[in-house]
Amino acid sequence: MPIKNGFSLLALVPALSGALLSASAVANNDITWGVNSAPPFHIYDGEYKDAGVCDALVSAFQQELPQHVHNIRKLPSRRITMIMKRNKNLCFPCVIKNSAYNTTFLYSDTTHKYAPHGVITDRDTGQYITAKYGYPIQFEQLAKDTDLRFGQPDERRYGKLQPFIDDYLLNASNFSFISGQQSHVNVLAMILNDRIDYTVDYEMVKTYYQRTHDDGDKLSFIPIAEYAGEVIEGAVGCTRNEWGKRTIETLNSAISSVQSNSEFQRALERWLGPNRPR
Structure with missing residues (x-):
């Protein structure tokens, strides 16, 4: 394949193919x-x-x-x-x-x-939190606790809980924003390594961590009172x-x-x- 002006015509084929694929996808309802x-x-x-x-x-x-x-x-x-x-x-x-x-x-x-989000933490912190804020947890009261460090993974939003996070945690010293690929899983490792105390997510995220990490059985999932009865x-x-x-x-x-x-x-x-x- 000849090269003109420093570019191989062959190099244009993928781009042209992509454009044709896009047009074809629209035309054929792909x-x-x-x-x-x-x-x-x-x-x-x-x-x-x-x-x-x-x-x-x-x-x-x-x-x-x-x-x-x-x-x-x-x-x-x-x-x-x-x-x-x-x-x-x-x-x-x-x-x-x-x-x-x-x-x-x-x-x-x-x-x-x-089921909706719950609080995910380690077992010891979970006992402390439920003794203080109930089971299910009163999340608004928990969010006000400046002694407990909260981690929010990238792209995670929490519906009716988000205003509590924005009001009490977002700009506080006990708030961490966790970025990067699989941040919602990495935040659980941070909990078990005592870098943060809790996060909010679905129980199935904890289930995945437990099945893929040796220390996963040390995690605890606690329902949130503000989500009672919701699906x-x-x-x-x-x-x-x-x-x-x-x-x-x-x-x-x-x-x-x-x-x-x-x-x-x-x-x-x-x-x-x-x-x-x-």
């Missing part, structure tokens, strides 16, 4: 998924590679909608959100349905349900444009079959347990 490394939602490596809840959800849609081409793009969570806000065609599996933090998305019907509804979020509208209609047509998909059910059982909300 489904483009944005996934990020966030176990046990998506798991990129290790014993449970590709066996996360959202891995299984995407796989179930692939199985139930074989007439569509499914393109999977591995991207950081922040990049996925930015792409969708810029009106590029993308769907993000396992979002919280109708979340106030993603008002620009279009949402599918509910794909599955799970989280999972859904697929797609870009708010014409492609997104068509894609959401397509996904909704398959959700009943997806919910009964055996692979998806095994993933829900593995990470959410048999007592999960139905």
Whole structure:
């Protein structure tokens, strides 16, 4: 292949192919998924590679909608959100349905349900916290405790709890913002290494840590009183444009079959347990 002006014509082929693929995806109603490394939602490596809840959800849609081409793009969570806000065609599996933090998305019907966030800490700190703030924990009172160090992973937001964090913790000396890939898992290691005292997340994140780390059994999960009786509804979020509208209609047509998909059910059982909300 000849080189002109320092560039090989062959080097242009991938870019041209990408452009053609993008145009083809729109024309043929292909489904483009944005996934990020966030176990046990998506798991990129290790014993449970590709066996996360959202891995299984995407796989179930692939199985139930074989007439569509499914393109999977591995991207950081922040990049996925930015792409969708810029009106590029993308769907993000396992979002919280109708979340106030993603008002620009279009949402599918509910794909599955799970329990809300709780406090994750080590066993000794957990006993101290529950003795002082109850079981379930009164989180607003806990957030006011300046003696306990709180860690908030990158991209994590906590619904009705977030105002307490913003008011009492965000600019305080006992607040740490944890960035980087898999920050929601790394924060648990920080707890066990006495760098922070607690965080807030789903129990399945603790379950994943316990199954992949030798010291995971030292962690404790405590329900939060402000979330009593609530259930989280999972859904697929797609870009708010014409492609997104068509894609959401397509996904909704398959959700009943997806919910009964055996692979998806095994993933829900593995990470959410048999007592999960139905």
